[in-house]
Amino acid sequence: MPAIRLDCTKCDRTHAPGAVLNLCQSCNAPLFARYDLEQARKTLRRDSLPGRERSMWRYHEVLPVEDPALRLSLGEGFTPLLPAPRLGERLGSRRVWVKDESGNPTGSFKARGLSAAVSMAKVLGARAVCLPSAGNAGSALAAYAARGGLEAHVFLPRDIATLFVMETRAYGAKVERVEGLITDAGRVCAGLAREHGWYECATLKEPYRVEGKKTMGYELAEQLDWTLPDVILYPTGGGTGLIGMWKAFEEMEAMGLIGSKRPRMVAVQAEGCAPIVKAHEEGRPDAPPWPNATTHAHGLRVPKALGDFLILRAVKQSGGVAVAVSEEEIVQGTKDLCATEGLFAAPEGGACVAALRKLLASGQVTPEESVVVFNTGTGFKYVENMAPLW
Numbered sequence: 498m499p500a501i502r503l504d505c506t507k508c509d510r511t512h513a514p515g516a517v518l519n520l521c522q523s524c525n526a527p528l529f530a531r532y533d534l535e536q537a538r539k540t541l542r543r544d545s546l547p548g549r550e551r552s553m554w555r556y557h558e559v560l561p562v563e564d565p566a567l568r569l570s571l572g573e574g575f576t577p578l579l580p581a582p583r584l585g586e587r588l589g590s591r592r593v594w595v596k597d598e599s600g601n602p603t604g605s606f607k608a609r610g611l612s613a614a615v616s617m618a619k620v621l622g623a624r625a626v627c628l629p630s631a632g633n634a635g636s637a638l639a640a641y642a643a644r645g646g647l648e649a650h651v652f653l654p655r656d657i658a659t660l661f662v663m664e665t666r667a668y669g670a671k672v673e674r675v676e677g678l679i680t681d682a683g684r685v686c687a688g689l690a691r692e693h694g695w696y697e698c699a700t701l702k703e704p705y706r707v708e709g710k711k712t713m714g715y716e717l718a719e720q721l722d723w724t725l726p727d728v729i730l731y732p733t734g735g736g737t738g739l740i741g742m743w744k745a746f747e748e749m750e751a752m753g754l755i756g757s758k759r760p761r762m763v764a765v766q767a768e769g770c771a772p773i774v775k776a777h778e779e780g781r782p783d784a785p786p787w788p789n790a791t792t793h794a795h796g797l798r799v800p801k802a803l804g805d806f807l808i809l810r811a812v813k814q815s816g817g818v819a820v821a822v823s824e825e826e827i828v829q830g831t832k833d834l835c836a837t838e839g840l841f842a843a844p845e846g847g848a849c850v851a852a853l854r855k856l857l858a859s860g861q862v863t864p865e866e867s868v869v870v871f872n873t874g875t876g877f878k879y880v881e882n883m884a885p886l887w
């Protein structure tokens with residue numbers, strides 16, 4: 498069942514699906530795909546899920562590509578939700594789980610969003626796709642483009658680790674390194690996309706990456722037997738996963754899969770790039786660009802997020818908080834996750850562990866509350882980057 502509408506997230510405008518659309522035609526805000534949930538709930542039931550394929554496409558009623566033959570899939574999603582008692586003991590919490598995204602194709606949860614987005618790009622007739630990336634989105638785009646026989650163009654910051662360039666080129670993509678950060682790469686990418694007619698897959702600039710990432714919300718509910726945890730810690734760059742899960746919870750409640758209880762959403766950022774934390778603390782509805790953004794957790798090095806207002810709204814509505822952690826705390830958090838649970842985690846996952854430690858220390862999370870920490874990628878992709886700090 499494909500999306501029936503694309504709604505603007507800011508104004509009242511709605512758009513018909515089926516055309517190549519980036520942002521709202523009236524106000525340039527991100528668009529959300531809407532489904533006929535009354536129809537979807539007839540087949541997307543708690544008892545219809547066991548036995549379905551073990552990928553994010555098991556929730557196909559609420560994903561944009563109807564025909565399975567048109568899905569570009571490498572088996573993304575349906576990742577393990579691991580109880581983490583030893584990590585919990587070290588941090589002083591009795592009920593911690595790790596949603597471990599490290600086993601996804603291309604080594605990070607970016608695979609979810611790009612499986613959905615590149616599939617839709619192809620359905621809509623695109624021949625070439627492009628995006629700016631801090632690393633993981635670029636390699637995921639390139640992999641799904643290869644799978645679909647599309648041309649891919651990836652724009653990376655100049656100082657990116659060699660591994661990402663090599664991996665992305667290995668999938669056949671054209672890589673351009675741009676002076677500056679992902680936002681600078683984004684400007685170059687957007688200009689060339691207009692000039693050449695490429696389909697732009699920058700996060701939240703097209704409506705389907707968030708659809709792929711929202712499946713993390715469906716998985717949490719299914720894996721926790723249709724309950725949700727008290728707290729979710731999410732390493733926030735563009736915020737696509739946090740925004741997506743918040744959307745998923747709303748859809749699931751509308752379909753009668755869960756009740757109205759929501760987790761407190763915690764947006765975790767690095768001290769060297771914490772625009773959402775600053776905006777949350779100041780009570781702002783949006784987040785001004787962060788100057789001189791720096792962190793070794795490259796997924797968090799996003800000085801300006803297109804969906805900043807959506808992240809801030811979800812954090813606030815959920816009664817959650819935004820937390821910044823230092824580079825030392827990120828390294829310690831990563832080591833904690835590795836040593837206590839046997840997960841060679843990405844520094845973004847380590848950042849969530851560090852944030853949980855802080856929230857337990859301040860009493861904002863209590864030892865009895867159930868907590869899900871996201872490990873969003875594999876540590877193997879960060880060896881070059883993290884070795885000097887380790």
Ligand SMILES: *Cc1c(COP(=O)(O)O)cnc(C)c1O
Nearest residue numbers: 633734735736737738796845874
């Ligand atoms: C991109 C990325 C993030 C941030 O994800 P958003 O949904 O864009 O906030 C976190 N961790 C890793 C490993 C990433 O690649």
